[in-house]
Amino acid sequence: MPRYPYEQVDDPDLARCPVVGLEVDSSGHRSDWHCHRRAQLLYMAAGSVTLYFAERICQLTPLQAAWLPAGVPHRTVLHGRFAYRSLYFAPEAFSDLAQVARVVEVNPLLRELILRMTGWAADLELEDRHRTLLRALFEELAAAPEQAASLPLPRDPRALRVAEALLAQPAEGRGIEAWGHEVGASGRTLARLFGDETGLSFARWRTQARLFEARRRLAEGRSVTEVAHALGYASDSAFIAMYRRVCGQSPGRALRGAD
Numbered sequence: 001m002p003r004y005p006y007e008q009v010d011d012p013d014l015a016r017c018p019v020v021g022l023e024v025d026s027s028g029h030r031s032d033w034h035c036h037r038r039a040q041l042l043y044m045a046a047g048s049v050t051l052y053f054a055e056r057i058c059q060l061t062p063l064q065a066a067w068l069p070a071g072v073p074h075r076t077v078l079h080g081r082f083a084y085r086s087l088y089f090a091p092e093a094f095s096d097l098a099q100v101a102r103v104v105e106v107n108p109l110l111r112e113l114i115l116r117m118t119g120w121a122a123d124l125e126l127e128d129r130h131r132t133l134l135r136a137l138f139e140e141l142a143a144a145p146e147q148a149a150s151l152p153l154p155r156d157p158r159a160l161r162v163a164e165a166l167l168a169q170p171a172e173g174r175g176i177e178a179w180g181h182e183v184g185a186s187g188r189t190l191a192r193l194f195g196d197e198t199g200l201s202f203a204r205w206r207t208q209a210r211l212f213e214a215r216r217r218l219a220e221g222r223s224v225t226e227v228a229h230a231l232g233y234a235s236d237s238a239f240i241a242m243y244r245r246v247c248g249q250s251p252g253r254a255l256r257g258a259d
Contacts, residue, residue, distance in 0.1 A: 012086075013037040017126065018093030019134065021118030024084040031076045038088040039097045040068040041141070043106060043114045047082025048219040050212070051075075057167070058103050058150045059212045061219040065106050065114070067141065069099050080220045085118045096138075104144035113137040151208050152198040158183040159193040166206055170213040171232030176202045211246055214239070224251050 012020045013036055020038075033052075042049070043065040051058040051066055052075045060066055068074060070091050078084060091097060106114070113136060124130070154160050162179045166172060177187035185193075194202045210231045217227045228239035243251045 012088035015122040017120065017122055017124040018090040019117065020088050020122050021120055022086045023118045027081045029078040033073055033075045035071050035073045036088060037070055038090050039070045041087040042066045042068065043085045045083035045085050048079050048216045050077040056150045056152045059215050061215055063106055064103055064147050066103050067098055068101050072101055079216050085114055087114060087117055103147045103150065104141065105147055110140040110144060113140065151212060154193055154197040156193045156197060158185045159190055159197065162190065166209045170210045171230060173232055207242065207246065214243060214251065218251055
């Protein structure tokens, strides 16, 4: 399909072709909660997106893609300038579509297949050459390493309020007792809720939230110094140490890998 401003995107669920793609080059978009009748493969050729599900969020950079089975409720926040590429698959035409949402690493072949198919017309009649490319895409997708780029959300309204505040302001350094006072719970109660409902301690969850924001800013081309300052770290070295500890590589190496 052609490239659109985001406000003019057609509904992929209404397309005649069993696989249809969207190409959107724009900036700063937030969607409401929604779901698709078709399964979706979402890839960011540039920029980053935060995907919200009922109990977790995922962050995608240009090295990753998200598979969303049909009917999965979600909303998206696309950050800054972005190039959004998405494929939608009609379940009745593809019998073996994965039924679990996942984030995967995108290798060069998978990337090129996605980019090629997003240009297909919505009324395309599939021929053998198209089916050959589809088989290759599904094989690459099945073999793609899964990425642990998700963050669980607490269900309790008080803990969820804290989580959403930290996602909005990741540099916020208040301790758990101060947060408890703000939302009407003791620090001990909040600590228990985060542990029971996310599997992470409050401190670990906050570190992961900061890492989400770091990945987004790095994907936008911000410098390590800018990112460290925005996230409230006292120095570049403190931020780099956190990033290396959690991700297994420095943010500089991650930046080079995304180019």
